[in-house]
Amino acid sequence: MDEIEKALKTALQREPAPSGFADQVLRKASMRSMPVVPPVFPPLVPWWRMFPVRWAVAGVVVVACMVGGVAEHARQQRIRGEQARQKVLLALRITGTKLRQVQRQVVQRQVDKSDEEGAEPR
Amino acid sequence: MKIKHAAIFLLAIFLLLMAFSNRAYAQATFPVDTTKLAERADETTTVSLDKNMLQFASRFLSSNDEDREARRIIANLDGIYVRTFEFKTPNAYSASELEAFRRPFAGPEWSHIVSVHGKEPNEDTDIYMRLVNGEVRGMFILAAEKEELTFVHILGPIKPEDLDQLSGNFGIPKRHGTKQQPRKEDEL
Numbered sequence: 592m593d594e595i596e597k598a599l600k601t602a603l604q605r606e607p608a609p610s611g612f613a614d615q616v617l618r619k620a621s622m623r624s625m626p627v628v629p630p631v632f633p634p635l636v637p638w639w640r641m642f643p644v645r646w647a648v649a650g651v652v653v654v655a656c657m658v659g660g661v662a663e664h665a666r667q668q669r670i671r672g673e674q675a676r677q678k679v680l681l682a683l684r685i686t687g688t689k690l691r692q693v694q695r696q697v698v699q700r701q702v703d704k705s706d707e708e709g710a711e712p713r
Numbered sequence: 714m715k716i717k718h719a720a721i722f723l724l725a726i727f728l729l730l731m732a733f734s735n736r737a738y739a740q741a742t743f744p745v746d747t748t749k750l751a752e753r754a755d756e757t758t759t760v761s762l763d764k765n766m767l768q769f770a771s772r773f774l775s776s777n778d779e780d781r782e783a784r785r786i787i788a789n790l791d792g793i794y795v796r797t798f799e800f801k802t803p804n805a806y807s808a809s810e811l812e813a814f815r816r817p818f819a820g821p822e823w824s825h826i827v828s829v830h831g832k833e834p835n836e837d838t839d840i841y842m843r844l845v846n847g848e849v850r851g852m853f854i855l856a857a858e859k860e861e862l863t864f865v866h867i868l869g870p871i872k873p874e875d876l877d878q879l880s881g882n883f884g885i886p887k888r889h890g891t892k893q894q895p896r897k898e899d900e901l
Binding site (some may be wrong): 652669670671673675676678679681682683685686689690691692693697700 | 767856
């Protein structure tokens with residue numbers, strides 16, 4: 592039994608790897624690596640990441656904002672203009688009404704006066 | 714520190730000048746102070762249109778007869794300012810107040826062309842014209858009724874007959890916050 596044990600120990604004892612073993616393994620592994628096959632189709636890029644599309648989208652957004660701004664400004668101008676128009680018409684109406692009122696009072700006064708003068712000889 | 718004090722001093726002077734210029738501008742555009750009347754009035758109509766506003770408004774006047782006439786009249790005007798005060802109780806203002814309103818027009822540049830005094834108190838109408846080199850350059854109307862007091866100030870060249878043609882032609886509702894009352898002239 593002792594001889595068998597000794598033989599086993601001798602056979603199973605650790606031995607350091609020979610020098611350059613790791614380099615040889617790596618070299619052989621690299622030699623076996625698969626060759627790079629060129630792709631049949633180029634890789635797909637999402638449309639929104641394409642350079643011209645990005646600029647086009649940005650341009651459209653800017654133009655839409657500008658058009659919206661101009662339209663809103665025009666709308667506000669129209670509202671203000673209509674308010675100003677109403678004010679002008681109201682002011683002229685009030686003025687015209689008061690002038691007409693004065694005219695009527697003056698005419699009435701003249702009628703009263705002529706009536707009084709006509710009544711006097713009696 | 715001195716610079717800071719100087720800056721505050723200059724700012725105060727600037728603000729004072731601004732306040733005075735605003736007051737002077739308001740005085741120039743509307744020659745009577747109606748603040749107290751406005752406090753007592755139940756309903757107030759205020760229209761203030763300077764030259765810029767008149768020009769702006771004329772762009773929006775349409776091609777119908779009334780608007781065309783309005784455009785013709787306002788073309789050369791420098792401003793229209795109207796104040797109407799309506800009171801629920803009659804005689805809400807005194808004769809002395811009316812006299813105070815007439816005082817600014819006693820000067821030589823204004824001519825008192827029409828003065829109508831009704832039989833009833835507070836039924837007076839006065840029209841003043843501002844003449845410059847024989848040309849009418851402004852008009853002020855003070856129309857006093859029992860429950861209503863109206864001031865109209867028109868700046869610029871104006872012919873009264875132009876305005877007279879306008880009366881009754883405009884079916885314009887009063888501005889927001891005022892009541893629509895049938896006027897005697899409109900009923901006739």
